[in-house]
Amino acid sequence: MTKVLPFFDLSRQHRELKPEIEAAVRAVLDSGRFILGPAVTELEKQVAAVVHKKEAVGVSSGTDALLLALMSLGVGPGDAVLTTPFSFFATAGVIARLGAVPLLADIDPLSFNLDPSGAEKAIRAYLDRDPGLYPLPSGNWFPDADRRTPTAERLKAILPVHLYGQSADLPAFQRLAKEYNLPIIEDAAQAIGAGSPDPEVGAYGDHLVCYSFYPTKNLGGVGDAGMIVTDNPESADKLRKLRVHGASGRYIHDLVGGNFRLDTLQAAVLLVKLPYLERWTGCRRENAEAYDRLLTATGLPARGLVIPPPAFSGRTSGDYDGHIYNQYVVRVRDRQGLQAFLKDRGVGTEVYYPVPFHLQPCFAYLGYHPGDFPQAEQAAREVLALPIFPELTREELEYVVEKIAEFYRSS
Ligand SMILES: Cc1ncc(COP(=O)(O)O)c(C=O)c1O
Known part of the structure; x- marks a missing residue:
């Protein structure tokens, strides 16, 4: 029997919440307060509480959250920000959009996250680099920006990503940040609630x-919607200003910001959904455990199928758990074959992400080459995300595992 199992099916969640969501949307429509209405402030308060932070600033998307965070640190042309080569494009895109350079280091092959020891080597190499011209985006938006000499002051931040919902090695990055006096921006786009409650x-x-x-x-x-959280009230104030064109009062602009506001309608819907977050993440974890167990029982790991290692195994520091499984990602040598096989049998899968940043056409000017970050390149060739959404039934999950086993039997 061939089923149709989409990779992600939001309609199931919305069917359950339809009356609540419709009521929330209607309330916003009736209020007429579409821009930074009360739902935005309420969502900021509630998300801050959920993730144990003092301040939250609702913004227009996750991309804009990263962009604003960088802007608030004054990142600009000729600067550099250390990050991973293996993430959604936005992570590096926002750095380049400000005229800064994404300084890359390889990933840890178990967690897929930026490897702190590689990151430190990249920082040292950057600081030791001969003074000279430093690349800016071709056709850059800052034609007058001089290609300034990189110095310690030009390295502006560390930007680790908590990929797939698993926290990067924050204790290690915290040590690096202290040693090199760098702020940290966490790309937690895929990781709300990961590693939470944070032990530190x-x-x-x-x-x-x-x-x-x-x-x-x-x-x-x-x-689209996003949010930045912090315990630093001054940072939050600056972010709030930048979100509204840097305005401190009506038509008085202390800074050049932009329109990065979180829509009231989105906030109202998110307020309906937030109380379910813990339950949904629990379902994702149960699904992940079931995949772990069933895939292990097939014996396929011995034939080269790599299931996600237990959260944080193989880590050098940090002991907190809390993978939230925004994605459940296996590694497989014949990814194309398996993906096509599953598609023919009705199972949707996704590849996050097939091309690491250093091999993207738009970043050719950075001067990286194939082979520079072998772990990221291998991950990009092998990763395959399986359906993991909370409403996935056990029968569907078993079907996915059965079809994967069938693929290996037939190949
Ligand atoms: C790791 C990562 N960073 C940044 C983003 C950007 O978020 P958004 O799509 O809300 O702009 C995403 C989301 O797709 C992401 O997965």
């Missing part, structure tokens, strides 16, 4: 943590 809350108080509420995230809106 406070230690990370100055971090700017960026979330996306893109519909496929664990907490997803009905359109």
Whole structure:
């Protein structure tokens, strides 16, 4: 029997919440307060409480959360920000959009996250680099920006990503940040609630943590939305200003910002969904455990199928758990074959992400080459995300595993 099992099916969640969502949307329509209405402030308050932070600033998307965070640190042309080569494009795109350079280091092959020891080597190499011209985006938006000499002051931040919903090695990055006097911006677009409650809350108080509420995230809106959280009230004030064209009062602009406001309608829908987040993440974890167990029982790991290692195994530091499984990602040598096989049998899968940043056409000017980040390149060739959404039934999940086993039997 061939089923149709989409990779992600939001309609199931919306069927359950339809009356609540419709009522929330109607309330906003009736209020007429579409721009930064009360639902935005309420959502900021509630998300801050859920992730144990003092301040939250709702913005227009996860991409804009990252962009604003960088802007608030004054990142600009000729600067550099250290990040991973293996993430959604936005992570590096926002750095380049400000005229800065994404400084890359390889990933840890188990967690897929930026490897702190590689990151430190990249920082040292950057600081030791001969003074000279430093690349800017071709056709860059800053034609007058001189290609300034990189110095310690030009390295502006560390931007680790919590890929697939698993926290990067924050204790290690915290040590690096201290040693090199760098702020940390966390790309937690895929990771709301990961590693939470954070055992070192406070230690990370100055971090700017960026979330996306893109519909496929664990907490997803009905359109684009995002948020930045921090324990630093001054950072939050600056972010709030930047969100409204840098305005401190009506038509008085202290800074050049932009229109990065979170839509009241999105906030209202997200407020309906937030109380379900823990339950949904629990369902994702149960699905992940079931995949772990069933895939292990097939014996396929011995034939080269790599299931996600237990959260944080193989890590050098940090002991907190809390993968939220925004994605359940296996590694497979014949990915194309398996993906096509599953598609023919009605199972949707996705590849996050097939091309690492250093091999993207738009980043050719950075001067990286194939082979520079072998772990990221291998991951890009092998990763395959299986359906993991909370409403996935056990029967459907078993069907996915059965078809994967069938693929290996037939190949
Ligand atoms: C790791 C990562 N960073 C940034 C983003 C950007 O978020 P958004 O799509 O809300 O702009 C996403 C979301 O797709 C993401 O997965």
